[in-house]
Amino acid sequence: MAGERLPWIIKYRPKRIEEVVDQEQAKRLFIPWLRQWLSGRPPEKKAVLLYGPAGVGKTSLVEAAAREFKLELIEMNASDFRRKEDIERIARVAATQSSLFGRRKIILLDEVDGISGTADRGGLDAILELISVTKHPVVMTANDPWDQKLKPLRDASLMIPFNRLSERDVLTVLKRICAAEGVRCEDEALKLIASRSEGDLRSAINDLQAVAEGYGEVTSSLVRALIVSRDREYSPWEMLRNLFMSRYAWQAKKAVTHTNLDYDTVLEWINENIPVQYTDPEDVWRAYEALSRADIYLGRIRRTLAWDLLSYVFDLAGPGVALARRKSKFHWAKYQYPQKILMLAKTREAREVREALAEALAKRLHTSKATVKSDVLPYLSIIFRYRPELGARIALAYNLTERMVQYLAGPAAAEVLEHLKALREGAERPARAAAQPPATQRAPAARASAAQRRGRTTSTTATSRRRRRGGTASGQRTLF
């Protein structure tokens, strides 16, 4: 036994096309396309893109076909796409006509959705180039072919969908393997594995092997103990696609629950893509209304830790959003990444500065930070933008940082900072400090010096007004 501990998924790989379980539709599309290649007249689309969930037989079909038609399989995986030279090397092979007696070839690019749009830009181009020059059939596979970056590949390919396998199909294969291995398997146990696999034959066979090899038998109690919910996980794109295509509530609910994304992320993806998918304002509103309700439940859960409310989150984010479509026609939409994470990073700095300002001023003005934000910062900002030199003196009084000045002054920031620098240098000059008694910040003292300040203030005011008229439409925007 020890010598032949092959993974069962390899050992029991289909050898012939008819052994590939189900996928009749895919076979009906794929086989004629391949035959056309072999007949010597390449089809119009020189590549096919096999797409569908994991473990349903995409690669198996290609392998079985290669074996059956006696083709040399040249295989390349996602990790290889990063290296442009590798693709080009394969492309050279692909572009070469087989000799009369040499074996014909079939080129398999597995998991092309693993290619990343920006980093592998060169790789993507190399694949397109390969398709255009090839003298041999090119087959690509993907779980989610709908990503924007794969559009050129979609356009260049015959698209062939694969379905999830039925529980019964999976069960049949499991039984056959049990018999071949001579392992005692309870029917109930196999059914359990099959149902947990949700049509992913590869994971079902792996599960079966894990239990059988570990314990020499497969019982339902072992399966229950060992095969802890390996839930089928949908990628965000798959989740959205499944969600928006759902016609029944249960489908929509399944779409949002069977994903590896956490709840907040699920909501963010939906939030981002409602207007991408729905075109009618009424549908958009209905969908957002449902989503906002889901979000409220999530908020309640966070506050009360009543996690049994989670089901309602999914009810609203799933069926609530999916069934909001009444007028929009379904269309293949290019889903977008949620901007939230990006936004948070961008807003964080502004928020932190605003918070720090509020904190600094709240103490001095004896009020709450909220009041500072709503009632003080907006007006302060106006002063900073319209009267940079006055802004600088305020910045000096409250010891504001450069970032705070930038936040308050916006386009006038450079000018304020320049004044501030001059003021600080002036303040350090000892002659000046001696000439004028150090006033405290208490009002009586401040008031005492008010008259003396008045003269200077008015003169600087005049100059700055002149400058303002010349200089700025910049102060137009301000904050609150």
Add this chain to the structure above:
Amino acid sequence: MASQLSELLWAEKYRPRSLDEIVNQEEVVRRLKKFVEERNMPHLLFVGPPGTGKTTAAHALAHDLFGENYMQYMLELNASDERGIDTIRTKVKEFARSRTPPNVPFKIVLLDEADNMTADAQQALRRLMEMYTATTRFILIANYPSKIIEPIQSRCAVFRFTPLKKEDVIARLKWICEQEGCSYTEEGLETIYEVSEGDMRRAINILQAAAAIGRVTPETVYKVVGLAHPQEVREMIKLALDGRFTEARNKLRQLMINYGLSGTDVIKQIHREIFSSELKLPEDVRVMIADYAGEIQFRLVEGADDEIQLNAFLAWLALLGRKLRGVTR
């Protein structure tokens, strides 16, 4: 410190320091002065609208009791900024242990915006007040007395601060203008009174900003008020009402990024805009929008997500806009 070069915010600079400097709220001030004379006082509860001098009066009282360095005998807390009753308890406990003033048998805990505390937190506060009553007096400040629980009200002497009279506000603004040597018109100051709704702090803030722009006239005052509330909010509402949801959503994102606004900040701004004459809307529709804005704000307070809720609001506006166009067509 180069304070001859620096410039204070007028709201700080012209805050009255002692009870004598407070020109309005005569009845309140008269009673507070009695406490100073007797060097004793009960717990106090100051209630009244914003900007009527509650916090100022509390500081002035402490100043008159403890002298120039009164802050070492007063703990100032703001319930909106403290994280829960536990931090308040810790701070009060620590403060109660600190040095007592020489001539007065107690210290003061000033708790501002106390009506922002939950009823439970107020219960805990009540116990706290009892625990340290031998050495400490509390001054609680609130806008709405009804939001302070009965047991606390009954333990405090309640002081009602009335809205400031127009002539008092204007006299004060005029006085500040004279101190600062800024030019103004009578109508300018009246306009400040109108737009600040009797809130002295806001009035002074607006005055300082208007004076920075130029002569204080109704025009500069309106300009300042307009600038304080960015145009983007109004533009966002208009886009949504036009049915351009995606653009409205982009506007929302810009607002949040450029200004660092929270969802609550944005919805408050929206609320302000709803009744502005710049938005051409049937009057009853304004009320509908306000109602929904209130709902959204409540959801945000409950801990909902800023963007999802505001998007829901914009989607609703888009639908509303379509219905309105249908009506007028």
